Amino acid sequence: MDSKIWLSPPHMSGKEQQYINKAFQSNWIAPLGPNVDGFENDLKKYLGDSSYVTALSSGTAALHLALILIGVTKNDEVICQSKTFSASVNPIVYQGALPIFVDSEPITWNLCPEQLEIAIKDRIKKGKKPKAIIAVHLYGMPYKVEEISSIAQQYNIPIIEDSAEALGSSYKGKKCGTFGDIAILSFNGNKIITTSGGGALISKKKHLNDKALFLATQARDEAIEYLHSEIGYNYRMSNVLAGIGRGQMEVLEKRIEQRRHNFVFYYKTLQYIEDIEFLNEPKHFHSNRWLTTILLPSKEKRNRIAKALNEKNIENRPLWKPMHQQPVFKNYPCYLNGVSDDLFERGLCLPSGSNLTEKERNRVTDVIKNVF
Numbered sequence: 001m002d003s004k005i006w007l008s009p010p011h012m013s014g015k016e017q018q019y020i021n022k023a024f025q026s027n028w029i030a031p032l033g034p035n036v037d038g039f040e041n042d043l044k045k046y047l048g049d050s051s052y053v054t055a056l057s058s059g060t061a062a063l064h065l066a067l068i069l070i071g072v073t074k075n076d077e078v079i080c081q082s083k084t085f086s087a088s089v090n091p092i093v094y095q096g097a098l099p100i101f102v103d104s105e106p107i108t109w110n111l112c113p114e115q116l117e118i119a120i121k122d123r124i125k126k127g128k129k130p131k132a133i134i135a136v137h138l139y140g141m142p143y144k145v146e147e148i149s150s151i152a153q154q155y156n157i158p159i160i161e162d163s164a165e166a167l168g169s170s171y172k173g174k175k176c177g178t179f180g181d182i183a184i185l186s187f188n189g190n191k192i193i194t195t196s197g198g199g200a201l202i203s204k205k206k207h208l209n210d211k212a213l214f215l216a217t218q219a220r221d222e223a224i225e226y227l228h229s230e231i232g233y234n235y236r237m238s239n240v241l242a243g244i245g246r247g248q249m250e251v252l253e254k255r256i257e258q259r260r261h262n263f264v265f266y267y268k269t270l271q272y273i274e275d276i277e278f279l280n281e282p283k284h285f286h287s288n289r290w291l292t293t294i295l296l297p298s299k300e301k302r303n304r305i306a307k308a309l310n311e312k313n314i315e316n317r318p319l320w321k322p323m324h325q326q327p328v329f330k331n332y333p334c335y336l337n338g339v340s341d342d343l344f345e346r347g348l349c350l351p352s353g354s355n356l357t358e359k360e361r362n363r364v365t366d367v368i369k370n371v372f
Contacts, residue, residue: 005363007315008190008291011255011355016247023239031057031217033239035246042249043185043200049178051202052209055237055245056216059164059186059199064091065212065235066160066182066201067132072097076131077123081111081143081162082322083340084136087186088162089323092134100130101324101334107282109343110143111135113151119335120155133159137166137176138320139349140192140259140290141279145171145179160184164199167192168256168288177202192255192290192354193248195241256288258354262361263289266350269365270294273372275301291352293319299345306348308367319347 019035028034040053047053056062072078074096080089082101092099102119105112116133123130133152135143152159161180163169169176177183187198201212214220219232237245248255263278270276277295281287296302302318309316321344324334351364 002313002363005314005351005356005360006353007317007349007351009353009355010189010194010196011353013247013251015250016244019243019246020240023243028239031234031236031238033242035239035242036237039195039237039242039245039249040200042246043202046249046252047175047177047202049174050204051178052204052206054201054209054212054216055242056199056201056212056235057237058197058235059162059184059188060087060091061216061233061235062184062186062199062201063088063134063160063162064094065215065233066184067091067095067097068215069182069208069211070132070158070160072131077128078132078134079116079119079123079130079157080134080323081136081138082324082334082336083109083138083320083343084162084323085164085320086323086326086328087164088134088136089329097131099323099329099332101322101329101332101336103322103334103336104138104339104343105144106339108141108143108285109138109279109339110141111148112337112339113144113147115335115337116148117151120151120157122335123333124155129155130157133157134162135159135180136162136164137169139279139293140166140169140288141281142166142169142171142176142285142287149179158182163202164188165191165290166288168252170286172284178204182208187245187248192259192288193245193252195237195245195248198237198241198245255354258356259289259352260287262352262356263292265361266292266294266365269361270368273369275372276368289352291349293347293349295343295346296348297346302346302348305368305371308371309364312363312367314364314367315351317349319343319349
């Protein structure tokens, strides 16, 4: 059998080891230290826009803290994009709050402004104004920033910007991760850069990041003894993993270029097949192309291609199954237009790793062309 082609594997640069070695040599094997400080500064410099960054154990932890910082508590309602991974929603339930699912629009596949406003008006009419909006940059494509921000401002609802898949993406030259009241990043093993496991919380307000840091380190008060007046969490990133992140940041722009090159290759090779659609960048949108995705004319055709790729040892995945279809979330309120259901039926993620070789890309496209 041919060697495995993975969907989105880690891609080390060779620069990570020097930072890891420093952590060992200095005995900083803890959830704090020079690498953590350095990684946060690297991210802050990259994002610009006077952002403050707190490195954490995961993107999910960052979302959880973001909800706490905004004041989401039991029985509050939080609007969340339905077309996403479950980690965007789980922290809402951690807080005892109610997720309200809103469908996507077909241009970016992200939160639909029309459905968002319908949902907000309806929840207010029912006597419960949403406490926050979680907006996702799906597969690295920015959401409709201006439209979503305008609606959020109109109703005075804060945005938590889920940039787990969008480090390096931008809208009108401004980096994703700097649009929301609070934003989060993920450095999971399948992301554009990785710390093995990790995430970050971002805001423009220092006091919010100070509070996030306090909560992420078990909410220990300033005192000689171990004193706690609030519930805290063990959410801080380790100095060793932050060392991996520092090495990865040195090649971030190259990784973005490589991911975007994958998209260009797939597009140029497959665009002549009428049954294949690609997610194109609207004007002013710049995607990191974390994953290259395609749409087929039917679920049957999508499954045929997936089966053919699997038989050749090539990993692929359907697009995220919408949250309103998930058994654990199926009874929560939702505001739908059919877009996310259609995307799930017809969409497929192709291998998109930054270390994908030309030979491997040709293997992928040869299988797809043979199906047609």
